[in-house]
Amino acid sequence: MSDTMVNDKYETFVGLEIHIHLLTESKMFCGCKANYGDEPNTNVCPVCLGYPGVLPTVNQKAMKMGYTVARALNCRLSRKTYFERKNYFYPDMPKNYQISQFQEPVGVEGFMEFEYNDEIKKIRIHDVHLEEDAGKMIHAGDMSLQDFNRAGYPLLEIVTEPDLKSGEETEAFLRAFRRMVRYLGVCDGNMDEGSMKCDANISINTPGAGLGTKVELKNMNSPRFVRRGLQYEAQRQAKALDEGVKLIQETRLWNENRDITESMRTKEMANDYRYFPEPDMPPFCPDDSFMADVEKEQVELPLARKHKIMRKYGISSEQAEFIHDEKVNADYFEQVMALGADAQAVYTWLSSDVQKELNLLNMTLTESPLSPERFSELLKLMDDGKISGKIAKQVLIDVFEEDRDPSAIVEEKGLSQISDPQAIGAVIEKVMAANEEVVKAIREGEQKQKGFLVGQIMKETGGRAAPALVQKILSEKLR
């Protein structure tokens, strides 16, 4: 069943709580390394293990990143932000509270725009707040094993209003969000490694009736699972309402092996986190120079970038989608364009032959030997008729293999195109003399055989004869 079938009868409301790991060196409140995948309990100290008497201190870079994201999401930025203790007992957090933000987060009341089905959608942001991650537990037999490397990892939580209308739209939003945080350089957006996580709340109701009974959905580890989890849940709720079953407010887990959501054990009591201001950390009041730094961190965001690229270089939405997906690639594209190149040619090469080489060598465009200068030079050699498209493909491979300029490769290997009519004429005569039968057949009307001669001529010249000239001279000589 598709999203729309649910939507015909019911309206769907989805809100997200997105957690991103900030790309800092050290943890949120102590100097331990913030790193994924190290040996258990190597990045720990008395602060992140919650020893009594320690003094947590806010990581300046994490604070700046928090404001940077809040600013990019058009939030009202707090002039006095502070941390609070969120109290709960669970062994993943040895302090028995998580340091988070509640009353005065870094930013509130923002919005984010993204593209869905060729339309610009606007999703309201409730708030953006800083907090620390919890440790990791592995449950085995009658034991639970604790690794606190992740405890105290800087986290930024972004809470949206329930403005998303379907699983599919939510997936598109998440992809746009991921792209945005990567553009800002605050998070790698890697959902597999848990550096970006997302919980969703979803309710459905008859159109116009407002929000329904909210279900919180967890354990969706990729944008695709978020879509499928929400689609399943919207259908499950629709079926319940159709049958007159009353929905209950609960937390459900997405089971990716069974493609269903399952109810978590419902607690008898609603959570009561008893937030109160963290007494160990004074409020943070950003001054003008801090705000100026935050302003400096702002970049042209993906959506604006995409539309600028489309306008400025006359390429299609689909082409711009590919080019702007990663900021470094969009930067690269524009650098090549600035050196003078045809946008269509740049796109075509980037999306096919260049991409093929990158995949083969498992490297990114910026790490590759193909600098914007070399790429532009290669296109120019082709444009000027010095090499053919076919030779250019070979030169591209050589640039990747030899890490040298295309012009040097062309010169050294004698790859430049033969565009001297006399030289080409001589080769054509030689090929015609060697294939008298074919020449006779063509003259008697078998035009199809002409391709064979062209192939022989190209073979003779190592693919270097200018194709248009070959066609022209060959036609003349066959008359």
Add this chain to the structure above:
Amino acid sequence: MNKEELLTTASLALLELEEGEVDRLGEEIARMLDYFEMMTKLDVDGLEPTTHAFQKTNRLRADVLNNNNNNNINNAFNRNLIMENGNDVEDDFFVIPNVL
């Protein structure tokens, strides 16, 4: 404080109360709450809530590593010393009864 409120508060603090304790504590805690009740009589209109006793702000640290974590034996925070504080340790994990 009624009995239900007391039991809720106790369970949030992971305290188990026996029947006799419930009556006694209910009365004692009610007296404490009454005492604090005095504060609600103060006129605080137009005052910003005090979140911190001291007026200090902006205590941040630079994003640099403490190098506590490289098993440096001279460092009081080195991992071996920290692991020694665990009641039960296995394969560099702290071990607790299964909580799932």
